[in-house]
């Protein structure tokens with residue numbers, strides 16, 4: 001949430017900052033700004049700060065930044081508002097009262113009121129309603145000719161979370177960054193340096209990166225960087241290489257990222273499975289778990305901690321684990337768990353599941369579980385992300401960068417991780433080698449089956465057009481399809497703004513059926529599993545009350561097709577694998593509804609990817 005960027009080098013900073021912000025726009029897109037240091041005249045050795053801010057997307061900022069905006073060092077920000085309305089004034093960068101210090105901030109300063117009152121008492125006049133504006137003014141208060149020391153002194157006053165980048169007109173070419181709870185990455189270029197919330201902001205310039213940890217501070221200039229901790233001790237950092245290419249974050253021939261990411265799923269699932277199925281032993285190879293067989297054998301319970309779509313993947317995962325490995329398992333909402341004083345058992349295994357690896361709720365829940373002695377593994381997409389680094393091991397899902405705010409390909413890759421883990425655990429328990437082989441072959445075949453579902457896009461688009469003007473929707477499923485119903489409803493509401501509820505199909509008679517009218521369609525997930533008859537009865541109950549029904553079912557299931565008003569066929573397969581194939585029509589359905597309604601599919605209102613605030 002919010003993206004920050006800094007550049008120090010020989011080139012003009014503004015175009016680099018704007019490009020970086022554009023690539024991070026998915027982190028927040030209600031306003032943005034850049035601030036660069038610029039010489040006070042040709043050949044002058046004194047500098048001032050030049051600032052441009054604008055509400056709206058990065059395109060709106062581009063239009064007001066002068067073409068020849070001088071300055072070879074600077075900072076930028078794309079905002080997802082927390083404190084203060086979406087206005088030009090509240091956009092970052094924020095200046096101190098003298099206009100000589102500028103700061104961009106991602107996070108929330110919890111004690112900002114007290115700090116603001118204290119600074120106002122000392123004569124500071126605040127220009128914005130943000131919590132963040134206390135930072136440049138605190139830096140100014142402590143500044144005695146050294147920006148690094150002043151930032152350190154300012155940080156000692158802050159409670160809350162931050163990733164920040166600060167510049168001072170009197171220290172040309174230097175940027176001071178610090179992190180506590182919000183990500184910050186250093187990019188090492190050739191005679192130039194970058195600082196950003198996310199590697200995507202600088203991938204077109206460098207692949208050499210250094211991830212900062214909480215409590216660390218960095219000073220960069222064009223010649224390099226220096227990192228210290230809160231006690232001012234030097235911290236040695238490892239330089240890492242980003243493994244993906246620029247093409248992975250470009251749209252290519254697709255009209256938007258969400259469509260690209262939906263259609264990439266055969267390959268992204270393949271990557272998640274890549275080399276991890278052991279056909280010889282009919283098991284899975286998950287070396288990243290860092291757990292030997294003895295320790296795995298001792299696990300008596302699995303608990304998933306996650307938010308949103310990742311939580312839905314966790315719900316499928318625990319259903320599968322329970323069914324296959326006969327291990328008690330549950331999936332908890334991180335935002336609830338972190339404040340619940342949870343009971344942590346030593347023989348339990350905890351999975352923090354997160355596409356971004358930066359979700360604040362999941363990260364803080366992970367830390368709380370670790371504090372209580374829990375063994376936490378990560379299932380993450382973003383390599384080097386905070387959750388991935390703070391877990392004791394885990395599974396990278398390798399979907400590649402997911403840019404659209406609504407998560408699609410990361411979800412199916414997270415499923416792949418859970419299916420691999422379930423295979424591993426069940427083979428260590430009761431699953432026979434022949435049963436394991438059957439499961440392994442079906443898992444390896446998932447990408448081909450997903451391809452077949454994607455081939456049905458035109459029919460799904462036709463059905464979406466028919467229903468896109470509905471105001472309310474029900475998504476219903478049983479067993480492993482219940483979390484898929486939740487996911488389908490979430491996709492629809494977040495990108496089309498149609499109100500949708502995901503429900504366990506068996507629960508509708510306990511209340512939600514009162515909503516059913518000819519104007520409220522229900523989308524049913526009806527695989528040919530042991531619950532098919534029950535779900536079919538629920539469909540008939542809706543039909544009997546005049547509710548339109550769309551069914552996502554299995555090809556050749558004439559009875560379900562005849563009961564529904566509209567039928568989306570998916571390939572027949574081992575029922576345990578339907579979560580992969582039946583979620584895809586729901587992603588496409590939401591996408592085509594949103595398209596039909598003219599919504600901004602990649603950047604829906606009020607949302608942002610990577611939710612780094614509470």
Ligand code: F6R
Nearest residue numbers: 308309310354355356359406407
């Ligand atoms: C929905 C969506 C969100 C995220 C949630 C957790 O499409 O993207 O619900 O799933 O914010 O994010 P991660 O997985 O990054 O922890």
